[in-house]
Amino acid sequence: MEKKKKKKDRYDGISRRDFMKKGAVAVGAAMTSGLVLPKVVKPARAARRKYILIGRPNPSTGPIASFGEPTPWVDERAVAKINKDGGIYIKEFGKKVPVKIKIMDTESNPTKAGEVASRLIVKDKVDLMVFYHTPDTVNPVASICERFKVPGISLDAPLEPWLEGGPYHWNFHAFWSVEKDIVPVYTGMWEQVKTNRVVGILMANDPDGVSWSAVFKKLGAKLGYKFVDLGRFPYFNKDFSSFIDGWKKQNVEILLGNTIPPDFATAWRQCQRLGFRPKVATIGKAVLFPSAVGALGGDLANGLTTEVWWSPHHPFKSSLTGESARELCDAWMKDTGKEWTQPIGYKHAGYEIAADVLRRAQSIDKQTIRNAIADTNMDTIVGHIRYNKEHYSRTPLVGGQWVKGTKFPWELKIVYNKEHPNIPMTGKIFALS
C-alpha cells in the first residue's frame, strides 16, 4: 500500500521545467485572448432596466459619519419628489422613467470609497454619480469616475484639495475655497472685535490643519495679523499646556483652530483651567455640528465662531420642492427630532443639480449627461450653481457664532456676511472676554 502510494505520487509529479514551459504558454495564450477577444466576442449587454440609477457613495460610518448623517433622509425625500410624476423623460426609453439611488458606505476611508465607486459603476452600472463630504470621499470617487468615464456631481469638500486631482473631464464640483473664502470670513469676523491682532494657532497635523495654517500665515500677515504658531499636534493630544503657555506669554487674543471635535474639547477645557481666555476663538471643523458643540459641556461653547456654508437663514429655495432653507430644516427637525446641520442643504442641492441635468439631457448617454452638467446654470438651496472652465462653482460662505438657544441648547447665529450680504445676519458678534 505504502509503495503504491509513493509511486502514484511520483507519477503525479510534473517536473519543474515542464511546468514552467506549459505554464508560460498557457499564461501567454490566456492573456492575449483576454486583451484581444473582449472587443470581438463579448456581446453588447444593453441595459434592460427601466430607470435611471444614481450612485451615492456615502460616509455612513467612521470619523466623518456626522457629515453623512442626513443620508438617507435627504436622499429618499428628494428622489420621491423627482419621481412624483413618473420621473424624468428619457429619449432612449421614449417615456418618463423613475430615478433610483444606490447608497453605499465608504466607512470614511478613501480606499474603500474607491472600491465602492468602482463597484457602483461596473456592477450596478450607474448612469451618474453624486457624492459629497470632505476630500476623503470626493477625491477617490472623482478619480474613479474619470477612469470609467462616468459623469460625477460632487459637493461639500474644499476646492483646493479637489483641484489637485484635475484637470477633470467628467467631474463637476461645488463648494468654497480656503484661500478665497475661509480667510476673508475668518479675518472679517476678527475685524469686528477690538483685539491686538495676535493670533494663536491650534491646528491638528492633518490635511486641513496643515493647509489652513499655511494659507492663514501667508495671507493673514498681509492683513496685519501676527501669528503665534507653536506647531501641529497629533490627533487625540492630551496636553495643550505648552501651547497655552506660549499663547499667554505672547499675549494672544485671537484663537484660530482647525481640529477634530474631541481635540478641541480637550484644548478648550485646558484653556479655561489655565486661565487663557482669548477675545475671539474661531474654529473650523470641530464646532460645525451641534452635537460636538454640546459635548464641550457647561457654557464652554458660548461665543465660539466658525464658518457657515449653509443654514436655515440662507435666502435660497429648492428648485426641486420649492422649499426654503428654513422649511427644509424644519422638516428635518420634525422627522428626526435633531437640530439641523450644514450638510443637509448640500445633500439636497446634489439632487437638485442631478434632476436638472437629467431633465435637460433627456438621455442616459454618459457624454450627453456630462455636457448637460457643464451647462448647468441654476439656483439651488445652497446658492447659484454655474461651473467654470475648471469645472467648479464657488458657493457662498459666511461666519457664525454659537450662542445659547431657545429650542436647542446651542444655536448658530450668522454674525458676518460682508461677501454675501443677501444672507441675513441673525446676531451680532460679541467678544469672549
Next chain:
Amino acid sequence: MVKYKWPILGVLFVGFATVPVWGSEYVLLFCLLYCLYLAMSQMWNLLAGYTSLLSLGQQAFIGFSGYAVAVLTNYYGVYIWLSVLIGGFFSVLLALFMSLFIFRMRGIYFAIGTWIFAEMLLLWFSNWKYVKYGTGLFIKPPHPPSMTTIYYASLIMGAGATAAIYIILRSKIGLGLMAMRDDEDVSEAMGVEIFRSKLFCFMVGSFITGLTAGVLYVFQIFIQPYKAFAIDWTVILVFIVIIGGIGTIEGPIVGTFIYVLLSQWLAEYAHISLLLLGIIAITIILLAPTGIMGTLHQKTGFAILSPRRL
C-alpha cells in the same frame, strides 16, 4: 484530490486568466480585488504562519510603495509599471532597514516594532512637504492603463505570490522554516540558519506586498497617508488569514474570497456592516479555530497545496 492537483490549479488559473473574455466588468473588478488581497494576505501568511514573524506593519510596505509609485509617476514621469517595480524594490530597501532594528526582537515585541515603524512612516509622510503633507497624491500617468491591464498585473501578483510561497516552502528554506516555527531554539541547534531564513522571508514578503500595493494604487489612483499607512490593512490581512486558516497555502485563497465577497456585499448595509463582519469572524473562529482550510485539513486531510512531501 492530490492526484488532480495540477489539472485543478491549471483550470483555475486559466479561468482567472480569461476573466476579461467571459466575465462582466464586475467579475473583473471582483477578481482584481481578489488577486490583490490574495497576494498581500499570502505574504502575511508566509511571515506569521510559517516564519513566526508576526508582522503588524505590512501597511508600512503598502504605503511606502504606493507613495513611491505616486512620486515616480507624478514628479519624474516614470512609466507606470516600471514605477510599480521600483516601488517593490523600495519596499525591500525599507524591509532591510527595518530589519536592522526589529530583528533583534522576538514575538510580540517584533509585532509592536513593525507597527511602530509603520506609524513612524505615517508621521513622516504626513509631515513631508514633498508629498504634500496629508493632502494626498493622485497617481496620474499620462496614459492611464485600462482595467484589463491592471487586472493582469494583479493576477500576476496573486498567482505569483501563491506560487512563491509554495516554492519557498518546498525548498530547503521551507523545511527550515517549518522546523523553526515548531521550535526555534531546537531548530537552530539542528543547524537551521534562523536569521538568514527569517530575513529572506521578510524581504520576499516586503517585495511582493510592495509590488501588490503599487498595482493597488494604480487601480485606486488616490493615495493619502492616513489610510495608506493605517493598521486597517494589517487587520484585513489578519482577518483573511485567520478565517481561511493560518499556516496553510489554501487558507488565504479561501479567506480572501470570503473577505472580498463580504466587503462588497456589506457595503450596502452601512450601519451594520462592521457588526456583521465581526459576528462572522467570531463564528468562524469558534467553529473552526484553525480557520476554514485548517479545520478541513484536520477533519478530512484535505490539502491541495500542501508544502509537505509525502
